[in-house]
Amino acid sequence: MSRLTRQVWAEVSLDHIAHNVQQFCTLLGPRCQLMAVAKANGYGHGALETAYTMIANGTNWFAVALPEEGVRLRRGGITAPILVLGAVSADELEVCVTQDLSVTVFEPHIARRLSQAAVKWQKPAKVHIKVDTGMGRLGLLPEDFGELVELVQSLPGLDIQGVFTHFARADAPDLEYTQWQWSRFQKVRQELAKREVPVPYFHAANTAATLFFPPARLDLVRVGLGLYGLFPDKRRPLDLRPALTLKTRVAFVKRVPGGSAISYDSTYVTWKETSIVVLPIGYADGLARSMSNQGKVLIHGTLCPIVGRVTMDHTLVDVGNLPVKIGDEVILIGSDGQNEITADDWAHWMGTINYEVTSQLSARIERVYT
Ligand SMILES: Cc1ncc(COP(=O)(O)O)c(C=O)c1O
Incomplete structure (x- = not known):
């Protein structure tokens, strides 16, 4: 395991990725394939680096x-089919054709331009038509769907590879809305x-469905x-293992008297003599400012509170009387065998969902594959 020298890094366990893929495969019948959603750099885990394991x-x-x-x-050597889920602009269509990327289509203009690109490059363009059955985002309403299908069928160079929809609430214990979306998709x-x-x-x-x-x-x-x-919810019907551990090292530690104000706006004041640790990670790395006076980190097997405002490059922790030194390892997300801090904990502290936690870990954080 070789690393650059920055003292913040994410360890991504390829064994855990392999295990999770295998777990999902146990749910799928012989005719159902697994599409790994690897957008946003594999939800922050490294899209290409995890792809081969997947x-x-x-x-x-x-x-x-x-x-x-x-x-x-593709440049990394992935030859498996790849679907672009997002809205593709007309300027991006040629690269989809030349790189054999399947395109999500839900309106006539893009269908026509994609057809032109396919004819120009003399390569069929693969199309997945998206129906909006209740997500209210990309996709045609079921009642408007037929016309676009006819258009796509009539245009040269277009190959309908798929038709799909996306659920809005499949993580909810009550599946009534999902059932309704499902019945609309069945009609299509x-x-x-x-x-x-x-x-x-x-x-x-998606995962939840x-x-x-x-x-x-x-x-x-x-x-x-x-x-x-x-997991998208508190329920745990499958044995999945979080693949990402986020770590750093203590950059500075200082003994301060009671009554010391910590960080911008002095939102935390020590109430007795204590040690304040400076961690070299901040909101520019994805440790959100909303974790100020909320989050915790694991140092020497102890959960210690983040105190004061999280700043762009630094986060402060009150470690009390723990004998912490510069260079000591700190777990931000992950387990030390006794205690654990999960992406779900971060989501709770930040007032968001676990998706946002890992996908917003910035490019400044080196990913190390174990
Ligand atoms: C269209 C679409 N399909 C599938 C997914 C994967 O969802 P999940 O990460 O919940 O499995 C997403 C993610 O947002 C998506 O936008």
Whole structure:
């Protein structure tokens, strides 16, 4: 394990990624493939660096948000099919064709421009048409769907590879809304069958639906969060292992008297003599300012509170009388065998969800693969 010298790093366990992929494979029938959602640099874990492990353990497809994320995977040697989930601009269509990235299509202009790019490069462009069954984001409403399908079928160079939808609330214990979205998607499938439109891949399930709504395990499932070992909800129906551990080292430690104000705005004042530790990580790294006076870190096996405002490059911790020295290792996310701080804890402290915690760990943090 070789590292640069910055004293903040994320260890990503490829064994845990492999294990998580295998766990999801146990849920899937023989005709259902696994698409690993690797957008936002694999939810902060390193899209390319984790991709080979994912493929070796049963992943068939990748999904990204942006064409450039797909290009990065292609340049890294990934030959598996890649679907761009996000809205692609007209300027990005040629690269999708040349790099064999499947494009999400939900409006006629992009369908036409994609067809032109396919004809220009004499390469079929793979299309996944997106239906909005209730997410209210990208995709056509089911009632507007037929026209676009006809257009895509009529345009040269376009190959309908898939039709999909996205659930808005599959992580909720009450699946009523998911059922409703599902019934709308079923109608779309029936309509396409009636029109005899061949669709190799119907897909709908994200991590939550794959775990909690088995009917949605269609021709493939699009799993992101779960492959990195995190859950979209408190329920734990599968043995998943968090792949990411975030660590740093103490940059400075100072004994201060009671009544000392700590960090910007003096929001924390020591009430007795104590040791304040400076960690070389701040909100520019993804340790959000909202964790000021909220979060904890693990030092010498003890959970110690983050005190005062988190700043751009530094975070302060009150370690009391622990004998902490410069250079001591600190666990920010992860376990020391006794205590654990999870991405879910961070989400709670930050007032957000675990997705945001790992995906916002910035490029300043080196990822080390173990
Ligand atoms: C369209 C789409 N499908 C699948 C996923 C994967 O979701 P999850 O990480 O919950 O598995 C996402 C992620 O946001 C998405 O936008």
